[in-house]
Each structure stands twice: as structure tokens, then as C-alpha cells.
Amino acid sequence: MVRQMQDISCKVLVIGAGPGGYIAAIRAGQLGLDCVIVEGAYYGGTCLNVGCIPSKAIIHAADEFEKAMHFAGDSAIGVKAGKPEIDFSKTVAWKDGIVKRLTGGVSGLLKKNKVRAITGWATFVDGKTVDVKGGDEDCRIRAENIIIATGSAPVELPFLPFGGNVISSTEALDLPAPPKKLAVIGAGYIGLELGIAFAKMGSKVTVVEALDKILPLYDNELTRPVEKKLKSLGVDVRLGARAKGASDKDLEIETADGKAETIKADKILVTVGRAPKTEGWGRENLVLDMDGRFIKIDDKCETSMRGVYAIGDVTGEPMLAHRAMAQGEMVAEIIAGQNRNWDKRAIPAVCFTDPEVVSVGLAPEEARSSGYDVKTQVFPFSANGRAMSMEAEDGFIRIVARADNHLVLGVQAAGRGVSELSTAFGLAIEMGATLEDIAGTIHAHPTLGESFQEAALRTLGHALHI
Numbered sequence: 001m002v003r004q005m006q007d008i009s010c011k012v013l014v015i016g017a018g019p020g021g022y023i024a025a026i027r028a029g030q031l032g033l034d035c036v037i038v039e040g041a042y043y044g045g046t047c048l049n050v051g052c053i054p055s056k057a058i059i060h061a062a063d064e065f066e067k068a069m070h071f072a073g074d075s076a077i078g079v080k081a082g083k084p085e086i087d088f089s090k091t092v093a094w095k096d097g098i099v100k101r102l103t104g105g106v107s108g109l110l111k112k113n114k115v116r117a118i119t120g121w122a123t124f125v126d127g128k129t130v131d132v133k134g135g136d137e138d139c140r141i142r143a144e145n146i147i148i149a150t151g152s153a154p155v156e157l158p159f160l161p162f163g164g165n166v167i168s169s170t171e172a173l174d175l176p177a178p179p180k181k182l183a184v185i186g187a188g189y190i191g192l193e194l195g196i197a198f199a200k201m202g203s204k205v206t207v208v209e210a211l212d213k214i215l216p217l218y219d220n221e222l223t224r225p226v227e228k229k230l231k232s233l234g235v236d237v238r239l240g241a242r243a244k245g246a247s248d249k250d251l252e253i254e255t256a257d258g259k260a261e262t263i264k265a266d267k268i269l270v271t272v273g274r275a276p277k278t279e280g281w282g283r284e285n286l287v288l289d290m291d292g293r294f295i296k297i298d299d300k301c302e303t304s305m306r307g308v309y310a311i312g313d314v315t316g317e318p319m320l321a322h323r324a325m326a327q328g329e330m331v332a333e334i335i336a337g338q339n340r341n342w343d344k345r346a347i348p349a350v351c352f353t354d355p356e357v358v359s360v361g362l363a364p365e366e367a368r369s370s371g372y373d374v375k376t377q378v379f380p381f382s383a384n385g386r387a388m389s390m391e392a393e394d395g396f397i398r399i400v401a402r403a404d405n406h407l408v409l410g411v412q413a414a415g416r417g418v419s420e421l422s423t424a425f426g427l428a429i430e431m432g433a434t435l436e437d438i439a440g441t442i443h444a445h446p447t448l449g450e451s452f453q454e455a456a457l458r459t460l461g462h463a464l465h466i
């Protein structure tokens, strides 16, 4: 018997319920738009299920374990504790509990805002029609506006396909125990965030990076504190080296001087970037212009087809959840008739390594190569009382401003807990703050944030505490 396909019509159809898609749907619902969202795997997408959130939980557990180990030794602050153990299966169960609460929260918010959530795989038939299959019920959806929010997936190395001991970040977050020996390919965001966490939990970690530096997106001044920590954790970082394949379960590499070498490994974690998901949902049935490997969008996130929008990782760099969320909110408002366009001055980037690294706006070299004459200074946490009293002296805050009118172009930082300071940095840049604005704002004492004010003062030539 041929099953009758259910026919649904709506004003807005969102494909993919990651941070971009679910925010677009919630905002559409708030604005009274008749909205349907289709999700083929998990509500909350990569971020909530196998990305940002679970990795931060594992990183927190690793930090707590490292702290306990520190207190089992000879700690300067006089706290003494017994030798700690980690029951990693319990850590993973705790992490899964957080994921469940958040994904359940997303479903609840969609419902509250009267968004119809359909589970299944969406495939475009044409620019206004999508078939959904493989879920609770097959259906055909006709929508006035469609938002593509299909996200991204880990890049696979052809000579080291995922499976068995070769894992992506998804499997790394669900291991039964920290591997005794972990080889990480790629010293980018994921490789270093997870590599550092596993090193803290006792894994012998080797990181293989093709370029001649770690975290290639950041300059050397920013990555130096991370390099120092990698060294103290005993992480073996092989720069200028290339992964070549695996033999038995070990990793074969070519070192910077062209020699073949075998890295002993129980698990090989491949973190060489993510690729936009532009296939598998009927793009061939549309006429979408592309921008390299991404879907081309304009400043309203509209694609080359009228009424078809795209947001998040599928549309370009930086592939970050908060960019997708801001795009999703904006597109829902555009469809509701509001006059919006993408006018953000900065998208903060935070790397949750130890110490954390933050960059908002332009770094000094980026500003100079964009044609600005700049003033820039750092203020080190070693001159900040709060940092001293937290044993968090490694790191600094750096400000980059125009030399002529002192407009702040960028703020960067490395140090414990600086991820939370990214909010202040972003606000300053978005509001068009000058060095004098930051220097003239009373910053609570004693806080790490005072170093932001001091960095501004130092750039103006009159820092008070250095």
C-alpha cells in the first residue's frame, strides 16, 4: 500500500535545529509567524549534543581533576588533599545529563513559541517545497520562506577514515575512559581544547600539526601562554608534521625534516577542521550560487534564490554558534517584515584551552594590514592583584586602537577565565568605544577586568599599575 504523504503549508520552514535554526524558529514563533522546523538527527545540533556544550563539561571535569592533583602535591596556598581518581564513565553520564536538559529545553522553547517541530530528513523538491522522510511521518512541506541551517561536519582525512581507533570529536566526548596514549591531528580549536583536557586526565598526548604553529588563527603573543601550558602538561607537540596513515593502531607521520615516524596511540583524534553540510538535502534541485565551499548569502542572509535564506556554518567562517544564532534571529525578523541587515562590527572568538584565548575584532597585524595606523599595548595579569590571588598570572589583555581617534578596533586576551571577559570586549567594540571610554569606566576592584581598563590606560601612555 502506498502511504499518503501529509501536506503541510507554512510561512517559514527551518531546516536544521542547531543554534542557528532553533533560534530562527523561536524568533519566528515569537513574531507570530507560522513556523515549522525539521531536524534529522538531534535538537540543539552539533553545539548542544556533540560540540560546544559537552566539550565544555569534559574540559571542566579535567580542570577540576587537575586542581585535585595539584592539591595532592605541594601546593603554595596550603591546601592539601589525597590523591584523586577520576571515574570517567560518571563524568560522561554527568555531561549527558547536561546535554539532555539543554536539548529538552530547546524542544520546550519551540513548543512554547508554537513552532511545529518535525523529526525526519528534509530534501528540497524546489525552492518552495521540501519532502521530509525517515521520521515519525513522511510529509511534503510548502513554505513561503525557507531557512537552510544544515551546519557542518568534521573533515575526514581520506587516508585515516573515521572508525575504530580513528575518532572525531563526537566519539572523543563519549569514550569509556581517557585513552592511555592519544594522538591528535590538528592543533586548532578542537585538537587543543580536547588534547589539553585529556592530558590533564592522565592521557599521554601527542599533537601533530601541519603548520609551524599551534592555533594558526591567533598570533604568537596570544598562543605563547598555551604553548607554555602544553609543555608543563607534557604534551608532545609536533609542528610542521603531517599525518600519513595508521598502522595497527599507531599513527604514521612525516616530521618537519621529512622523516617517517610512528606515534604510539590507543586513539587517534582527527581535528583538521569542519566542512559545511551542502550535500544530502537536495541542493541539486535548487539554483544556489556558492561562495567557495559555502552557500553564498547577502547581508540579509538571503541566497541567490528569493525566499531561500541560509545561516550558520553552511554560509561561511567563522563557523561559530553565536554567529549562527545572530543570523537566525535576524532572518526571522526580516521575514516578519522588519528592516534588518548584518551590521555587526565583531564576532568574538573564544578558544577554551588552558589558558583560554579570546579575540574580538582586529589583532594588531590584521589592523595594520587593513590600512590602520594603530596604537596597541598589553596589560599582563602578573600585575593584577585578583589574578595573583587566584594563581592565574599567566596571560594578559591587549587592546588595538586607531592611532588618530583612539577608536578600539580589537581586544585580545589569554588567561584563566578570559572567556567571560569577551562580553565586555564585544560590547566595547559594538558600541564604538574609544580608549578614553574604557579608561574612564570604573572597573570593580579586585577583578581580572581591571586589566582591560589598565590596557586602555597603558595604550594612552599612563597605566597606573605597571
Ligand code: NAI
Residues within 6 Å of the ligand: 157, 185, 186, 187, 188, 189, 190, 191, 193, 208, 209, 210, 211, 215, 216, 241, 242, 243, 270, 271, 272, 273, 274, 318, 319, 320, 349, 350, 351, 352
Ligand atoms: P581548526 O580549523 O580550528 O584547526 C585545524 C588544524 O588542523 C589547523 O591548525 C590545520 O593546520 C591542521 N591540519 C589540517 N590538516 C592537517 C594534517 N593533515 N596534518 C596535521 N595537521 C593538519 O579545526 P577544528 O579544531 O577541527 O575545529 C573546527 C571548527 O569548529 C573551528 O574552526 C571552529 O569554527 C569550530 N570550533 C569552535 C570552538 C570554539 O569556539 N571554542 C571549539 C571547537 C570548534
